Amino acid sequence: MQSLITKNINCPHCGNTLEIELDLTNGSQDFYTDCTFCCNSIHISCNVDEIHRTVEVIVDSDDEQIY
Numbered sequence: 001m002q003s004l005i006t007k008n009i010n011c012p013h014c015g016n017t018l019e020i021e022l023d024l025t026n027g028s029q030d031f032y033t034d035c036t037f038c039c040n041s042i043h044i045s046c047n048v049d050e051i052h053r054t055v056e057v058i059v060d061s062d063d064e065q066i067y
Contacts, residue, residue, distance in 0.1 A: 005055065012061035014038040022046050024055065
């Protein structure tokens, strides 16, 4: 599995598409980033499954699950 991947996500506040880079070398992650369009905080959970070689990205706003 690649150690650095790029994903497109939609901001849960304004709906604009953002490109984020995920560093998978540390496994699953949970972090916040700001939308470059509306400047609101976005909560991102990245779950890495090494066995099935998949990555699940969950995007929330203020710890409320959107999708």
